[in-house]
Amino acid sequence: MSYQTITSDITDDKAVIRLNRPDKYNALNGLMRAELADAVRKAATDARVIVLTGNGPAFCSGQDLSDSGSLDNPDLERVLRDEYQPLVRAIVEAPVPVIAAVNGAAAGAGANIALSCDVVIATESAYFLQAFSKIALMPDAGGTYWLPRSVGSPKAMGAALFAEKISARDADAWGMIWEAVPDEEFEARWTARADYLAKGPTLAFGQIKETIRQSWSNGLDAQLDIEGRSQNVCGQSRDFKEGVLAFIEKRPARFEGR
Template identity: 55%
Template sequence: MSEIEISDEGGIRVITMTRPEVMNALSSSLRRRLLAALNAPDGIRVIVLTGAGRAFCAGQDLADGQGLTPEETERILAEEYVPLLMAIAEAPQPVIAAVNGPAVGAGANLALACDVVIASEAASFSQAFSCIGLIPDAGGTWLLPRLTGSARAMGLALFGETLPAAEAARIGLIWEAVPEETFTAHWQARAARLAAGPPAALSRTKAALRASPGHGLAEQLALEARLQGECVGTEDFAEGVAAFLEKRAPRFTGR
């Protein structure tokens, strides 16, 4: 079995990590394959990242990284993790993490780096880094305080405790947790809804929200104005207004 499987259908690219024997732990080759897969072809409107088997991702493959020097560790984070996380942030499409099971360490932060996190109630999240003498990486120290606030971020990072998906949703760490038996159908419906939406508006919504933490109010308002102007110039905006006035569902074409 290859380390990932890719399915492109209905404007949706589903990327499945397929190392279930090691809970989809992130080897160097898996990181490279994920990075390549995130570069989706034209016509893909939504990307979904999920895992095969009982886990979403157990984080760094410790066997793959055994014996690393400090210098090698820094290089791997800079050359392999950073491009992967930035590819998610900079993808024009919304990226959904469909978290089917435990997401641990870098695996948790890989999920949290996505634009929307939908988890099965059988899933969980753990910043287990401190348990092996490390700090949160793969963006964890940036993501956690922005998602949960500083108090919860500090507790999650210092204690490294496992957080059930339902609790993760309650505190705002993820978008939603759904029953295990309806999980797959639910994220598929969510992805299909986004794929049927106006791509230019969704892409610019993502870009604006991603930029917000680094902007002051005036700078963000200027960005909003520019991006909104771009949206108004699309055929999808005209179609959306026409559909509203005609009391029908819009048919967005991506133009």
């Protein structure tokens, strides 16, 4: 499918979706939000890993303020419900791993869309910014959910209140992201990570995503029950049998995915 604000390419079971408004630092307008959600949903059925990244110097600078509509009583709840939430849910509910390859600034909703992905890999020159309070708003697009769960309440509160840039190195040290890598190694690193996931046990990856996220609202007993059910699903797969045989035969496993 042809898109106007993004590109989407699927090769070797790997979907690479690029935000493509570089002259606007990949700011999110209504069309981009709809196209991203559509592309993620389609890629989730056609690929075994999804990568979100940006064209140009920024990953995503957040909401395109020129696309916000009237400043006189804007219905931001509707925008979040109808446009942002479907995108966040498409990422979270995808049955395959989703990588955010943060190639530059990730600000506002752009930062929180990145944090909604399963793995965040950032170039060391990138940064994350909860810019909302600068315009008298609060974090949205899942920010109040992801931040305290990744860095704890004190860091999350400071990031939201002070709206200061968080370097990729600091984000890595805080546990906000998976890794920050030198700029010259960035493309090769996320590509290698995506290739690894694209060749892996896709069903097990999906169970990992779902089960870890369910743990945030479960007690131990409920989580142990979920682990048992999810592990049984994995154990019925051909990939499990292949993994065991490969281990016994001392060879690389050849996983089929779903």
